[in-house]
Amino acid sequence: MKDPKRYMVTSALPYANGPLHIGHIAGAMLPADIYVRYLRAAGEDVVWICGSDEHGAAITLRAKKEGVTPKEIVDRYHSLMSSTFENFGISFDVYDRTSSPEHHENAQEFFLNLLEKGSFEVKTEKQYFDVEANQFLADRYIIGTCPKCGHDHAYGDQCENCGSALSPNDLIDPRSVLSGSKPELRETSLWYLPMGDHEEWLKSYIEEGTLNGEQQHDVKAWKKHVIGQCKSWIDSGLQSRAMTRDLDWGVQVPVEGADGKVLYVWLDAPIGYITATKRWAEQNNTDWKPYWQEKDTQLIHFIGKDNIVFHCLIFPILLKEHGDYILPYNVPANEFMNLEGDKISTSRNWAVWLHEYLEDFPDKQDEMRYVLCSIMPEQKDSEFTWNDYKDRVNNELADILGNFVNRAVVLTHKYYDGIVPAPNEFTKVDLELIKVIEETPKKVAQLLKSYRFREAQLEAMNLARAGNKYMTEEEPWKLAKTDPERVKTIIHLCLQVTANLPIVLNPFLPFTSKKIAGALGTVHEDWNAASTTLLEVGTAIEKTPILFVKVDDATVEAQMAKLEASKAQAAEKEVEPVKESIDFDQFTGMDLRIGEITAAERIPKTKKLLKLSVKTGVDERTVVSGIAEHYSPEEVIGKKVTMLLNLAPRKIKGVESQGMVLMSEDAQGNLSFVSPEKGGKAGDTVR
Ligand SMILES: [Zn+2]
Known part of the structure; x- marks a missing residue:
């Protein structure tokens, strides 16, 4: 296909309901940053936009949990996310937010445009309603079992385990997130997008890259898993999806009589890309339209796999x-x-939070960028570990890149007072290195244009590897006395490699690249400047600062301990939802009394079970209780406990258990008897 005139690049808008973790960055932001830094350096016309997604149930639920307004939540996290992105070197052209009046207006205008064209259909349908909370349960307000993969915490709009988009009515065993109760169905009117009407053209757009016979994109450049997911969606038949919600937080449906209805967050969020572009254009005194409306623009969405259906089909x-x-x-x-x-999980606090990383590792943005790019989940899920972080920083960044640049610069100062020496005739080995300098920018560019960022970074680092190997094998320090003319050539070429590194590494390691280029007095943000004579003979160069400090075991251990501690803390805070209401008769139907344990023994060949004899005030009975890991038989004799007397008897390991001894259980699973505080005796009633 022809080269485009301009690029419109977007990164998925993160929900402003919590801080950013490495999964967000590795998914949608870092690859786009690498891509855009390259395009800018290559002199291309590119706009990259992102912003906070400030609507939807993810926000209102967080506000509810913290007892504050949704506005307070989005203000807090929008500002935290903006500063985190900036500190990490994520170079958006604009970072916008969807709660702005401009966006509300833009989204409403877009909706009305489609409404007038008849793109939506109004349907009155039964939706889940939480009677206790007096609210319809859309999206994340409802959870249940995923019909596709069986995950038991799938949301009403999506299963985060398998990435399937869902609607609340798809969920098996649905429960309200607000009250934990089983919701009832009530009628409401919503605007639906009849996706089934679009199946045919979507199929050729996705599978052949054509629309009305005209080529839109290069199918071969699309990732297989993206096309696969879209195809399976289309093949199983596209269902109509509601584009509005009964909620009080979001962009109001701009139709008379639609009070209390807002646009579905997945309708307004992608329109947020357009609003953000308008803001950028205004700030830069230019026109936004060509970036979204001209055919010689390439529109590219960087996202995580959970957003594929929205970006490839709905938008x-x-x-x-x-x-x-x-x-x-x-x-x-x-x-x-x-x-x-x-799995990274915000609710279980199993994450490396980026703002905390930046506090613990100040000025080490490139180390994390490098590791995340090395393991970027481009084709399949990947895994971050602190040991791997340590190995990559120490063995690759410090030992190869840092070591090479340092040696080249130090030797130039040692032998030539920091002045670039003139080379003599090149040998075969020299010419091979020159070829690597020439080829690297082309290879890296080709990989970047194909969105293969892991390989691109590897290829850029191979230039440092080639320089390092060349210097180690040529051993200029040994030749300094015997063949000083040869040393000039070696150092000259090592310096040319050093000067080219900040150019090919800048998309990946912008902070380091700036430092190296700064010391050499060369450029790092101009791809076309790469050349084998970048550093002129006779130029004076400065000494480079230490580029990478090695990571020690204590640092890894501290980070691991931090992870475990925050997970334990989150587990303590996790509260089970309240069960469904029962009426008073159901409660009084339970015969609860104080019992006294008179005898206890382990049940053979079991780990957990004790056989207890309990005096109940009416009789003495046998109860099998799963407490052997928490109490020894000797410990429990004489204890006063709460007992459910009229639980139907059942046989456990051949012993008939007549009732149940009640236990309290903490988040770690520790069991403890529920005993009357002021003593009491066997037979006292509990109510
Ligand atoms: Zn699922």
């Missing part, structure tokens, strides 16, 4: 229905990044 429908817009050229979605053998 293209909206753009096409509007009529003025181009369709995405590519959606290079990443898979998920796990952490130390487990």
Whole structure:
């Protein structure tokens, strides 16, 4: 396909309901940052936008949990996320937010445009309603079992385990997040997008890259898992999806009589890309339209795999229905990044939070960028571990890149007072190195254009590897006395490698690249400047600062301990939802009394079970209790406990258990008897 005139690049808008973790960065932001830094350096016309997604149930639920307003939540996290991105070197052209009046207006305008074109259909349907909370349960307000993968914590809009988009009615065993109760169905009117009407053109757009016979994109450049997910969606038949919600937080539906209804967050969020571009254009005194509406623009969405359906199917429908817009050229979605053998989870606090990393490792942005790019989940899920972080920083950044640059600069100062020496005739080995200098920018560029960021970084680092190997094998320090003319050539070439490194590494390691280029007086943000004579003979160079400090075991251990501690803290805070209401008769139906344990023995061949004899005031009975890991038989004799007397008897390991001894259980699973505080005696009633 022809080269485009300009690039419109977007990164998935993160929800402003919590801090950023490495999974967000590795999924949608770092690859885009690398890509855009390259395009800018290559002199391309590119705009990269992102912003905080400030609507949807993720926000209102967080506000509810903390007892504050949604506005307070989005203000807090928008400001934390903006500063974290900036400190990490994520170089958006604009970082916007969807709660702005401009965005509300823009989203409403877009909705009305489609409404007038008849793109939506109003349907009155039964939706889940929480009677206790007096609210319809859309999206994340409802959880249940995923019909596709069986995950028992799937949300009403999506299963985060398998990435399937869902609607609340798909969930098996649905429960309200607000009250934990089983919701009832009530009628409400919503605007639906009849996605089934668009199946045919979506199929050719996704599978062949064509729309009305015209080539839109290069299918071969799309990731297989992205096309696969879209195909399986289309093949199983696209269902109508509600584009509005009964909620009080979001963009109001701009239709009379639609009070209490807002646009679905997944309708307004991608329109947020357009609003952000408008803001950028205003700030830069230019026109936003070519970036979204001209055919010689490439529109590229960087996202995580959980957003594929929205960017590859729903948003293209909206753009096409509007009529003025181009369709995405590519959606290079990443898979998920796990952490130390487990899924990253905000609720379980199993994450490396980026703002905390920046506090613990000031000025070490490039170390994390490098590691995340090395293990970027481009084709399949990947895993971050602190030991791997240590190994990559020590063995690759410090031992190869840092060591090479340091030796080249130090030897130049030692032998030539910091002046670039003139080379003599090149040998075969020299010419091989020159070839690597010449080829590297082309190879890296080709990989970046194909969204293969791991390989691109590896290829850029191979220039440092080649320089390091060359210097180690040529041993200029040994030749300094015997063949000083040869040493000039060696150092000259090592310096040319050093000067080219900040150019090819800048997309990945912008902070380090700036330091190296600064010391040499060369450029790092101009791809076209790469050359084998970048550093002129006779130029004076400064000494470079230490580029990378090695990571020690104590640092790794401290980070591991921090992870475990925050997970334990989160587990303590985790509260089980309240069970469904029962009426008073159901409660009084339970015969609860104080019992006294008179005898106890282990049940043979079991780990957990004790056989207890309990005096109940009416009789003496046998109860099998799963407490052997918490109490020894000797310990329990004489204890006063709470007992459920009228639980139907059942046989456990051949012993008939007549009732149940009640236990309290903490988050770690420790059991303890529930005993009357002031003593009491066997037979006292409990109510
Ligand atoms: Zn699932």
